[in-house]
Amino acid sequence: MPADRLHLVRHGEVHNPRGVLYGRLPGFALSDAGHRMARSAADYVRALDRPVTALIASPLQRTRESAQPFADEFSLEPCIDERVIEPTNVFEGSRMRRALRNPLNWRHLRRPSVPSWGEPYRAVVSRMAAAMDDACDAADGGDVVVVSHQLPIWITHLAVAGQPLRHDPRRRRCDLSSVTSFERDGGRWREVGYAAPASTDDAVDVGAV
Secondary structure, rough: OOOOOEEEEEOEEEEEOOOOOOOOOOOOOHHHHHHHHHHHHHHHHHHOOEEEEEEEEEOOOOHHHHHHHHHHHHHOOEEEEEEEEEEOOOOOOOOHHHHHHHHHHHHOOOOOOOOEEOHHHHHHHHHHHHHHHHHHHHHOEEEEEEOOOOHHHHHHHHHHHHHOOOHHHHHOOOOOOOOOEEEOOEEEEEEEEEEEEOOOOOOOOOOOO
């Protein structure tokens, strides 16, 4: 029996004292606040009073750590899926403002609709849709939680809503440890809810573009 609902959960705050764009770089774990944010997301999903039957996470450290409160809360073993990982981008390891002051980097900004600085949006949409469909079909009813990243979650929102994929990264509605929920109707996904249960007022959120 397919899943009833799928929740795309963003990871919590990352310990990133240098303020770099960490992308897929290893070694970036949750901060203490990030662990509390992840716990808030799990508490929110628990409060929905819906059975959660499967838990999936991106292979990066920050998403695996953000999945742990869900594993504890629902007694589930996280399944790692490479398809819900952070997209690649050429600015990994850099501070964005400093990188943009370098004229050698301006060529990476020439086609923001693709985007020219990283993995094409359409490729992200394709892999996320495949991962969501597979997770839904493999579930034994109930809900599925997928712990992913800001760009994959936001680009999925745009695609499901039928909106253009080109967007301003600074205006994404995808807070740390937010929960964006979807249901599948007639083979097509539709968004049914968004919540930002964690306190993020003082959070550092500069990890990816």
